[in-house]
Amino acid sequence: MWTATIETERLGKRYGRTTALTDCTLRIPAGRIVGLVGPNGAGKSTLLGLTCGLIAPTSGSIAVLGNRPAAGAAQLARVGFVAQDAPVYSGLSVADHLRLGARLNPRWDMPLAQRRIKQLGLNPAQKAGRLSGGQRAQLALTVAAAKRAELLILDEPVAALDPLARGAFLRDLLDFVAELGVSVVLSSHLLGDLERVCDHLIVLAAARVQLAGDVADLLAVHYRVTGTRADLPAGAEIVHAEHNARASTAIVRSTGPIPGAEHADLEDIGLAYMTRTTEPLEAQR
Amino acid sequence: MIWLTLRQFRTQAVAALAALTALAIYLVILGYQIRHAYTTDIVGCAPASCTSARHDFAEAYELQVTLIGAVLLGVPALIGVFWGAPLVTREFEEKTDRLIWNQSITRTRWLAVKLTLLTVISMTVTGLYSLLLTWSASRYDQLIGDRFGALTFASRNITPIGYAAFAFLLGTVIGLLVRRTLPAMALALALFTMIQILMPTALRQHLMPPVTSSVQLDAEAISRADFMGFDESGARIDGYTMPGAWSLTSSSQVLHADGTPFTTEQAEQCRQSDQQARMECTAKQNLHFSYTYQPADRYWRFQWIELSAFLGLTMLLTGFGFWRIRARH
Numbered sequence: 210m211w212t213a214t215i216e217t218e219r220l221g222k223r224y225g226r227t228t229a230l231t232d233c234t235l236r237i238p239a240g241r242i243v244g245l246v247g248p249n250g251a252g253k254s255t256l257l258g259l260t261c262g263l264i265a266p267t268s269g270s271i272a273v274l275g276n277r278p279a280a281g282a283a284q285l286a287r288v289g290f291v292a293q294d295a296p297v298y299s300g301l302s303v304a305d306h307l308r309l310g311a312r313l314n315p316r317w318d319m320p321l322a323q324r325r326i327k328q329l330g331l332n333p334a335q336k337a338g339r340l341s342g343g344q345r346a347q348l349a350l351t352v353a354a355a356k357r358a359e360l361l362i363l364d365e366p367v368a369a370l371d372p373l374a375r376g377a378f379l380r381d382l383l384d385f386v387a388e389l390g391v392s393v394v395l396s397s398h399l400l401g402d403l404e405r406v407c408d409h410l411i412v413l414a415a416a417r418v419q420l421a422g423d424v425a426d427l428l429a430v431h432y433r434v435t436g437t438r439a440d441l442p443a444g445a446e447i448v449h450a451e452h453n454a455r456a457s458t459a460i461v462r463s464t465g466p467i468p469g470a471e472h473a474d475l476e477d478i479g480l481a482y483m484t485r486t487t488e489p490l491e492a493q494r
Numbered sequence: 495m496i497w498l499t500l501r502q503f504r505t506q507a508v509a510a511l512a513a514l515t516a517l518a519i520y521l522v523i524l525g526y527q528i529r530h531a532y533t534t535d536i537v538g539c540a541p542a543s544c545t546s547a548r549h550d551f552a553e554a555y556e557l558q559v560t561l562i563g564a565v566l567l568g569v570p571a572l573i574g575v576f577w578g579a580p581l582v583t584r585e586f587e588e589k590t591d592r593l594i595w596n597q598s599i600t601r602t603r604w605l606a607v608k609l610t611l612l613t614v615i616s617m618t619v620t621g622l623y624s625l626l627l628t629w630s631a632s633r634y635d636q637l638i639g640d641r642f643g644a645l646t647f648a649s650r651n652i653t654p655i656g657y658a659a660f661a662f663l664l665g666t667v668i669g670l671l672v673r674r675t676l677p678a679m680a681l682a683l684a685l686f687t688m689i690q691i692l693m694p695t696a697l698r699q700h701l702m703p704p705v706t707s708s709v710q711l712d713a714e715a716i717s718r719a720d721f722m723g724f725d726e727s728g729a730r731i732d733g734y735t736m737p738g739a740w741s742l743t744s745s746s747q748v749l750h751a752d753g754t755p756f757t758t759e760q761a762e763q764c765r766q767s768d769q770q771a772r773m774e775c776t777a778k779q780n781l782h783f784s785y786t787y788q789p790a791d792r793y794w795r796f797q798w799i800e801l802s803a804f805l806g807l808t809m810l811l812t813g814f815g816f817w818r819i820r821a822r823h
Contacts, residue, residue: 261596265821285598292592298502299588305501312497313597349593356598 212275214239214360214392215260220269222255229255231416233269237394237409241423242386244407245396246479251413253396254293257364260394261290274359286315289358289391293365295349299338303331306352314356322355342369346378354389361386363395367402379406400479410475412482419482424475431478432470434459442467449481495599495607503612506577510619518626521562525630528555532633552638559631559639563649566620566627570657571686573616578665579678581608582819586673601819609666609812613659620658624650641793642740644694651797656804661686663811670818693800701799704742704786709734711748711781713773722748728755731783738790746783756781 213236220233230252237243247253258264259271262279271277276284297306303326311317326333329347331340337348346366353361366382367375383406386393397403403410410427412420420427431448434441435458441447445463460473460481473481500507531551539547585591595601628650631639639646648654665682672678709715711731716722720733729748735741748756756779764775788796 263592263595279595279600282598282600282603285596285600288596290592290596292589292596294589296589296593298590298593300505301501309498310597313495313594313599315598352593353596 212239213237213272214241214243215271215273215394217259217271218269220256220259220266220271222252222259222264223267228416230259230413233418235411235418235421237392237411237421238423240390240392241409242383242407243392243394243409243411244400244403245394245411245413246400246403246483247396247398247413247419248483249398251398251483252416253398253413254364256413257290257362257394257396261288261362263290263292286356287359289353289356289361291346291349291353291361291363291366294369295342295346295366297337297340297345297349297352299336301337302333303335303337303340303348304333306337306348307333307355310352310355316357318355318357321357322351325351325354343371343374343378346370350382354385357389358391360392360394361389363393365396365398367397375402382406400476404475410479412479414483414486417486419486420478427478428472428475430462430464431473432461432463432467433473433477434461434467434470448478449485495604496611498594499608499611503577503615507615514619514623517562517565517623521623521626521630524555524558524562525626525632528630528633531555532637536633536637548637551634555631555634556638559634560645562627563631563645566623566649566654567645567657567690569620569623570616570654570661571683571690573620573658574661574665574682574686575679577612577616578662579669579682580675581612581666581669583669583673583675583678587675602816605816605819609663609815613662613808616658616662617655621652621655624652624654641738641790642788642796647698647796648690648694653797653800653804656801656808657690659808660804660811663808663815667811667815667818670815698796698800699740699742699788701796701803702788702792704788706784706786708782709736709785711779711783712777716773716776724758724761728757729761729781734783734785736785736787736790738793740788742786742788743784746785748781748783751780751782 215235215237217233217235220230220235221228222230233252233256245253245256255264259266260273260278262273262277262285273284274287276287278288279285298309301309307319307322307326310322311319325347329344329351331344331348337345340348346369350363350366353363363382367378370378379402382393382395395403395407408424410420410422410424411418436456441461442463442465444465445461445467448460448462450457450459460477461467461470531554535547536544536551582591585594594604631650635641635646635650641647641650648657661682664686665678668682668685669675669678672681715731715734718734718736719731722729722731724730727747730745731748732745733741734743734746750756760779761776764772764779
């Protein structure tokens with residue numbers, strides 16, 4: 210078996226008394242486009258920060274591409290990261306950013322970087338501080354991508370973009386990832402953003418991993434059950450149920466088929482796992 | 495990394511260069527003026543008017559030399575506040591730490607390059623300025639100056655170089671701890687100013703154990719003192735200064751050879767109208783007083799000790815900075 214892209218064991222991070230992430234055990238196979246979803250404050254940025262080594266865990270362990278995150282220059286070269294809000298140096302020009310990348314990364318792909326800047330229609334002499342939010346996100350992504358890392362981590366890459374730009378950004382990202390052949394982890398608080406691009410999903414809520422797995426596998430075992438749910442097969446588990454005056458709808462996890470129930474879509478599944486943490490246990494029964 | 499450091503430093507470098515150039519021009523002009531005044535008025539003074547020539551010379555340049563010395567003292571502070579403090583905080587505030595620390599370069603290396611380059615630049619800028627001022631004010635210092643004076647000592651020769659390195663690291667390390675630019679700047683300025691005040695008032699005199707000796711009260715000793723007077727316990731001499739030395743006693747009691755005080759009654763015996771005769775009479779009494787000081791020939795040793803001490807502190811701060819930047823929060 211290949212080395213997993215990310216492997217964590219009871220990983221946890223606390224800030225003083227606040228628990229940002231707890232008991233996180235994951236194994237993400239190589240070559241995936243991973244969607245990390247969860248409400249704001251669920252611990253997504255913490256998990257990504259731990260993955261690229263910006264922060265250190267308070268408990269548990271994490272290995273990225275088989276090594277400790279940010280263990281040295283070699284490990285740093287293997288992981289590309291675009292932080293939330295895509296920070297760039299506002300006083301430096303677009304060309305300066307490419308130069309920075311070229312000077313600080315041994316595997317820097319200058320033709321790729323220049324081609325992207327040209328495609329995006331960015332003026333190399335423009336100061337990064339004068340770019341629009343979308344252009345800034347694109348510049349940050351270009352710098353991370355031209356580094357030619359094996360794993361690309363993007364924290365809320367589309368949060369600052371309008372819906373139209375989101376679609377374009379993600380489509381562009383997909384082409385680009387296929388071209389580079391890298392693993393990708395990208396986070397969003399909206400599953401709708403990631404649904405069409407990711408093939409592996411992690412749902413984080415209340416500092417815990419609620420769900421993790423390949424999208425195809427997840428779709429295969431989740432059902433949407435409406436009306437009375439008298440006879441669920443053995444081993445089926447109700448993830449989350451919603452009741453209204455007329456009927457109730459439940460998202461059910463079951464390895465065997467449920468007669469008369471349709472498969473749930475990814476957005477329903479993600480939502481079910483996110484919302485169940487915010488409601489008291491009673492409501493789930 | 496060197497390219498990036500210099501590229502990010504460009505604005506500050508241009509400002510520093512402009513200020514340094516303006517100051518350099520001023521110092522060169524001042525230096526030539528002082529030199530010219532020294533050769534014409536002091537060296538060539540008519541014997542009768544030498545004292546007043548010296549007085550005029552002091553009066554003409556005192557303000558300028560003092561002010562420019564104070565400005566030099568402010569240079570390390572400015573370096574700490576405007577170069578040191580924002581070095582890391584600006585990255586934190588603009589969140590670019592997340593960009594730069596994810597390039598293929600460790601934070602240790604990032605910090606090492608930044609600190610090395612900018613410390614060297616800080617020391618060079620301050621050193622050049624100090625060198626210029628030392629040259630410019632040399633005739634004044636030679637004639638009037640109090641080399642160990644709080645302002646003079648700290649703004650001449652090599653000690654300012656130590657301050658520059660120290661102030662830069664102090665600003666950087668405070669920035670690493672505080673993580674916000676304005677508070678870091680304020681704190682760096684406050685701390686550095688405090689050290690600059692403590693150094694001449696409380697610390698510097700203890701760098702080497704002072705010398706205490708018994709000085710014979712003669713005409714020369716009296717001429718080197720500000721004032722000689724009497725109180726209930728006897729005669730006192732105030733403000734005596736040995737040539738070029740750093741006086742640590744401002745007032746001492748005048749004593750006989752056997753250690754008993756020289757009283758008002760005894761002084762009455764020498765009461766004569768002629769100043770010269772009175773002084774000779776007093777000198778004959780074989781009087782002495784105790785004087786604690788740092789001798790003149792220790793000046794360079796003090797300069798080196800202070801430079802080394804501040805460079806040592808700089809190293810400590812550097813070590814702390816590296817330890818701190820490795821901590822991932």
